Amino acid sequence: MDSREPAALVPAAVDTLPINFAILDDEGTILHTNRAWQEFGEANDLELRPDTIGTNYLDISAQAETETARTAAVGLAEILAGERELFEFEYPCHSPDEQRWFLMRAAPFTDGDRRYVAVAHFDITERHEYQRRLEASNERLEQFAYAVSHDLQEPLRMVTSYLQLLEYRYTDELDEDADDFIEFAVDGAERMEAMIEGLLSYSRVDTQGNSIGSVDIEAVLDDVLIDLEMRIEEADAEITSESLPTVAGDASQLRQLFQNLVDNAIEYSGEEPPRVAISATREGDEWLISVSDEGIGIDSADEDRVFEVFERLHSHEEHAGTGIGLALCRRIVERHGGEIWVDSDSGDGTTFSFTLPAVRSRTE
Known part of the structure; x- marks a missing residue:
């Protein structure tokens, strides 16, 4: 059995995680990074992830020219200043072969009297792409529902108008069955019109709010x-x-x-x-x-x-x-x-x- 203390096993365990992970001191200096963080740094733009132990994460992010890096710097600064307990931020990252999406998450923790910050970057490309496809699909469905409901309104109004005209002009001139048939048709057309108007409202909740x-x-x-x-x-x-x-x-x-x-x-x-x-x-x-x-x-x-x-x-x-x-x-x-x-x-x-x-x- 391994006699090492559990605390000593934590760095080794963190090294096996596929999540890019680092620990900073209370001034933003990197004290520890795991293997995934280092491997990512070797293959990608380090603008948002300085990978060298002893580098000040906050300084490098703050000096970067992109809005992404500046946003990360502001959020991390608020964590270090004790102004918030959690910072989360989604951003794109251009690797040599493709654009990927990451979620940056930073949170403070203490060890005795010392305050530290854990920073992790999760690859959420699959989730982001799924969400993008779902949103595009929903948008197409909304457009379809809007088009169908809108285009059906005019012919339905014509049907309803002529049925109401029949009801007005020929009630009591036809037999009882014919009166009932006209009444059923008018009622059905009015209900269909109400359903189409409801569908139109339903399709517009996100786009017309x-x-x-x-x-x-x-x-x-x-x-x-x-x-x-x-x-x-x-x-x-x-x-x-x-x-x-x-x-x-x-x-x-x-x-x-x-x-x-x-x-x-x-x-x-x-x-x-x-x-x-x-x-x-x-x-x-x-x-x-x-x-x-x-x-x-x-x-x-x-x-x-x-x-x-x-x-x-x-x-x-x-x-x-x-x-x-x-x-x-x-x-x-x-x-x-x-x-x-x-x-x-x-x-x-x-x-x-x-x-x-x-x-x-x-x-x-």
Whole structure:
């Protein structure tokens, strides 16, 4: 058995890692590098990675002429000054054969009274390329959805107009079956038009959204309740809310989010008057917001399905809707960097919860 202390084995173990790794002192001087760091330095531009022990990493990075090196220098300086506990930065690196992408990560640690900084560079080329392809694919899908929904609107309006004209001119002149057929056709065309408009809104969430800023959720909810005033009165609904926060978001999209969730709670209230409660809880850098009702609930097996486009758990005769509302909610929340989920039991009410980024105060 090896009698060496575990601490003495750490440098040897770090040497086997494929991650480029170095340890700096509290002034930025390189004290240790592993084999991957040294091998990378032999084959690539060292602008962002001085590889010689005794070299001051901060000085060399600060003197470099590129924006990449300057950004790394500023982040590392903040770590050394104790202004932050973690610095992460993605950047491209031109090797002799190809361009690769790396993630630089720096964090301080102490050993006794001495303060050090660990710096690592992870090769994230595969992840970066996958993300780039995924974004390109999503963009093409969004463009396709926009084109299809936009191009379908005009012929559908024509169909709807002529069906409505038939209904207006010939109601009571045809037999009962013909009247029913016209009514079904008009209803179907109107529902298809609503679905196309919903698909158009869905395709525009990322590309047509406003810039992210500070949004008072309380004010957003007030506007939504004004928009839904007649709906609320007709259903004899009661909407209650705790004090709601200011978040980082797109006010227009968050208004759509709350309108969809409140309207959904009213629609699926069951036979009793709707009772909807909205709450908010701070969790670290996010706000957790919940919209709860006492309605018919959702079977646990269907909790993921409700967020899919055009997925409906009930027929149109049972409940109106296009099947896009909750999918749109998820798209909006994801655009804001949050998550949305549902907790429910069939017949026992539903709670939709989602996270939104908090607005940092000057003291945070």
